[in-house]
Amino acid sequence: MSxxxxxxxxxxxxxxxxxxxxxxxVFREKPLGAAGGxxxxxxxxxxxxxxxxxxxxxxxxxxxxxxxxxSVEYPxxxxxxxxxxxxxxxxxxxxxxxxxxxxxxxxxxxxxxxGVLSGYLKGWPDMIIQRIVDAWMTFPGLVLLIVVISIVxxxxxxxxxxxxxxxxxxxxxxxxxAVISVREHMYIHAAQSIGAGTRxxxxxxxxxxxxxxxxxxxxxxxxxxxLAEAGLSFLGLGVPPPQPTWGGMxxxxxxxxxxxxxxxxxAPGLCLAVVVFAVNIFGDALRDLLDPRMRGLR
Amino acid sequence: xxxxxxxxxxxxxxxxxxxSIIVFCSIRLIPGDVVDLMLSQNDISTGQxxxxxxxxxxxxxxxLIQYFHWLGDACRGDLGRSLWRNTKVxxxxxxxxxxxFELGFLALVVALTVAIPIGIYSAIRQDTLGDYAARSFSLxxxxxxxxxxxxxxxxxxAVWWRWAPAIEYTPFFEMPVQNLKHMLVPAILLGLSLSAxxxxxxxxxxxxxxxxxxxxxxxxxxxxxxxxxxxxxLRNGLIPIVTLVGLQAPMLIGGAVIMEQIFVIxxxxxxxxxxxxxxxxxxxxxxxxxxxxxxxxxxxxxxxxYGWLDPKVRHT
Numbered sequence: 001m002s003x004x005x006x007x008x009x010x011x012x013x014x015x016x017x018x019x020x021x022x023x024x025x026v027f028r029e030k031p032l033g034a035a036g037g038x039x040x041x042x043x044x045x046x047x048x049x050x051x052x053x054x055x056x057x058x059x060x061x062x063x064x065x066x067x068x069x070x071s072v073e074y075p076x077x078x079x080x081x082x083x084x085x086x087x088x089x090x091x092x093x094x095x096x097x098x099x100x101x102x103x104x105x106x107x108x109x110x111x112x113x114x115g116v117l118s119g120y121l122k123g124w125p126d127m128i129i130q131r132i133v134d135a136w137m138t139f140p141g142l143v144l145l146i147v148v149i150s151i152v153x154x155x156x157x158x159x160x161x162x163x164x165x166x167x168x169x170x171x172x173x174x175x176x177x178a179v180i181s182v183r184e185h186m187y188i189h190a191a192q193s194i195g196a197g198t199r200x201x202x203x204x205x206x207x208x209x210x211x212x213x214x215x216x217x218x219x220x221x222x223x224x225x226x227l228a229e230a231g232l233s234f235l236g237l238g239v240p241p242p243q244p245t246w247g248g249m250x251x252x253x254x255x256x257x258x259x260x261x262x263x264x265x266x267a268p269g270l271c272l273a274v275v276v277f278a279v280n281i282f283g284d285a286l287r288d289l290l291d292p293r294m295r296g297l298r
Numbered sequence: 299x300x301x302x303x304x305x306x307x308x309x310x311x312x313x314x315x316x317x318s319i320i321v322f323c324s325i326r327l328i329p330g331d332v333v334d335l336m337l338s339q340n341d342i343s344t345g346q347x348x349x350x351x352x353x354x355x356x357x358x359x360x361x362l363i364q365y366f367h368w369l370g371d372a373c374r375g376d377l378g379r380s381l382w383r384n385t386k387v388x389x390x391x392x393x394x395x396x397x398x399f400e401l402g403f404l405a406l407v408v409a410l411t412v413a414i415p416i417g418i419y420s421a422i423r424q425d426t427l428g429d430y431a432a433r434s435f436s437l438x439x440x441x442x443x444x445x446x447x448x449x450x451x452x453x454x455x456a457v458w459w460r461w462a463p464a465i466e467y468t469p470f471f472e473m474p475v476q477n478l479k480h481m482l483v484p485a486i487l488l489g490l491s492l493s494a495x496x497x498x499x500x501x502x503x504x505x506x507x508x509x510x511x512x513x514x515x516x517x518x519x520x521x522x523x524x525x526x527x528x529x530x531x532l533r534n535g536l537i538p539i540v541t542l543v544g545l546q547a548p549m550l551i552g553g554a555v556i557m558e559q560i561f562v563i564x565x566x567x568x569x570x571x572x573x574x575x576x577x578x579x580x581x582x583x584x585x586x587x588x589x590x591x592x593x594x595x596x597x598x599x600x601x602x603x604y605g606w607l608d609p610k611v612r613h614t
Contacts, residue, residue, distance in 0.1 A: 135316030138593045139586070142552035143570065147324055147586050150574035227443055234445045235559060235571065250449050258453045265453045269446030277441035 026285055033285020039278035043271075046090055047097035054087035059242045067261040076267045079249075080257040088244040089267050095245050096275065099156070099229045103163035104221035110168025112214060115175025116202060120183055129172075136169045142231060149237045156239050159232065163225050171217050178213040182206055212290035219286055223279035230272050246272045306601055310594060317590040318372070322365050325583045372587065378580035380573075387584035390569060395588070398565030400470060400477075401485055401557065402550050406543065408489025409496055414539065416493075417500025421508065422527060432497065439494035444553050447487050448560035465562045484557035491553060492546055499542050500535070507535040537604065544600030547593045 027034040046053060055073075062082035070077045076085035118129040136144075145162060152158045182188065183206070191201050232238040233247030241248060249268040258265045352358045359367070371378070377387040420432040456462040463483040468476040507513065508531055516530045555567030562568070566585050573581030 131312045132316055134313045135320055135590075138313065138317055138548070138590050138597075139320070140548035140550075140552035140555075140589060140593070142555055143548075143586065143589050144324075146555070146570060146574055147582055150577070150582060151324065223441070230443055231445060231556065234443075234556070237574070247443075247445070250446060255449070258449070259456055262453055262457050265446075265449050269443065269449065272446065273438070273442045276443075277438060280437060280441060 022286075022289070025289055026282075029289065030285035033282050033288075036278040036280070036282035036285065039274065040282055043093055043275050043278075044097055047094040050090040050094040054084075054090045056084035056087040058088050058091040058244045059083060060087075067257060069261070070263055077261060077263040079261070079264055085249075085264065085267055088249060089246070089271055092244045092246045092249065092268065093271065093275075095156075095239060095243065096226050096229065096272075099160055099163070099239075100222045100226040100279075102160045103167070103225040103229075104218055106160065106164025107167035107171060107221045107225065108214060108218045110165060111171035111175045111217060112207075112210075114169065114172035115177075116179050116206060116210075118172065119176040119179030120198075120202060120206060126176075130176075133169055133172060137173075141166055141170075141228065145228065145232055146235065146237060149232065154232075154237050154240050156243075159229060159239060163228055166228075167221050167224060171221065174217055175210060175213060178210040179206060182209045185209075216283065216287045216290055219279065219283035223276045223283065226272070226279070227276055303602060306598060310598060313594060314591070317594065318369055318587070319365070321583055321587045321590060322368055324586070325579055377584040377587070380581050381578045382576050387580050390581065391566065391584060391588055394564060394566045394569050397467070397563060398551070398554050398558070398567060401481055401488070401554050401563060401565060404481055404485035405488035405492060405550060405553070408486050409492035409546075410543075412490065413493035413496035414500050414536070417497040418504055418527065418532070418535075420497070420501045421504030422523075424505065433501070436494040436497045439491055442491070444487060444491050445556045445560065447491070448484070448557060451483060451487065452560065463561065467562065467564050480561070481563070484561045484563065488550070488553045488557050492550060495546065495549075496539065496542055500539060503535040503538050504531060507531045510534075540604055541600055544597045547596040551589055551593070 023037075026037060060083060062078070064082065065074070065078050066080055066082040068074055068078045068082070074084050074086065076089060078084055079088070114129055114133070118126045118133075144166060148162050149158065152162070188201060188205055191205050196204075229238055230245065230247030233245040234251040236248075236251060238247055239245050246268040250265065349358070375388055377391070379386055380390065383390075416432045416435075420429045423429050451463060464476070464480040466476075467480055470477040513526060513530055516526045521530070551567070554565060555570065557563065558565045558567035559571060566588065570582060570585040570589075572578070573585060
């Protein structure tokens, strides 16, 4: 018992800082999650440096080389207008990462604001917020997205904002649950009794204590958002062409040529599945380490 | 039980109200855009035409009045007419709902027959090779997007064996075999992607139940392992799965939209997409409302059956 306690103290007061500690723990205790994290970082890297890594431009057409099978010059082949699939995959990674991180960040922010307000204030604000969340969650995510995009029109900023709102509102339930359990702790009552204001309590006492839930929420959202964006692009409602997106590469005019060039159907879907898989197992590992209560969230 | 049903029905009212507000607002909060789009599509843009279109759509009245008009019509079963076909939206819905219902039902059957046995196996053989294989399968299915799976099934059998899934819809009651030939492939794909969550849930539930005292008691009195699993664990472990079916209804409908698009199935998903691309707002809002109410009703049925299955729920 004493060793676990001293280990715990050593861990808590480690000189490396909490983030480095967390990374070390993921690698030490959750090798599968660490592998997922590494894949995510690799894709992030590809996305950030797509301009340098891509052998060709995303929209450089070469009519002489249309539907060329994979070769040394075009490792993933070319599409029906002679664009290099590998380069489009890399630029697609950039877009997926931008959408994934931006929308997941927005979603987490929305979840935290709604969840904290609803969970901490109780009473009628909670009632009203929860009934709206109920109604919102009634709609299938994809149907809601399709309807809203049909009104505001497709485009990168719209997609990020809508996905952020969509997942943010749904996720507020989870934050609310965490806040309700934190709210009843002694230290909150102590802060209230020495006359601390609501804003002070929320920022200094409630927020730091729901951080594990928030971090896990963010990670699981990244995968969900990337999938949702790809689904929208597949239906022709995502980021409009010629901007390459993984979902878009599987849809539209390219579909008719897949029978001639089956490689066109492979790369975008495979990348999508690998990234989402990696994000999911990384998220699972983080959840197990940070907040075991949330097991079975997905 | 009567109290329980009544309470559950009453709780539905505010949610329904907010659902109707979300549907209404999503379509009309930006009315200028809708009218502009309709006008630009028809190459007319004079101020008079604009006023006419607005009046025809009832957009010239204050928002609150519009809402009550729309709500009143919707309550009487009038969801307006399609702007392009001039048919009643409710008639189109009546023709297309059974198609999506069939797809969803088949997918659910596939999902449950795959997920529940594997989930149980995974739980009673925890941390064995089979358990790892089942869990990996469900994680992979969670990551693979349905539209990619659909695309692969369309492309590769055609390239390798010159076989492609049927994409011509025939009503079930006219030609059942033809109909199932068309529906089975998308239903299996949709069911497999749904099974991932159900499998994880079944496993968690069974693991939880298997640690209960009454399982130990059953074993102590000498019941065989199969009897323990089927008679004692399964009956308690499966109750939450019923709730999960309700929770999955939105996912099922979302997945159906994608499958209907890939396999050209004339259900409400395809109707929604056609409405979106043709800017046919009465159609879009009609599908939107029906989907929302549909999910609410499914959840209501699930809640009621849950109360019926589990006496504890009834009395809390």
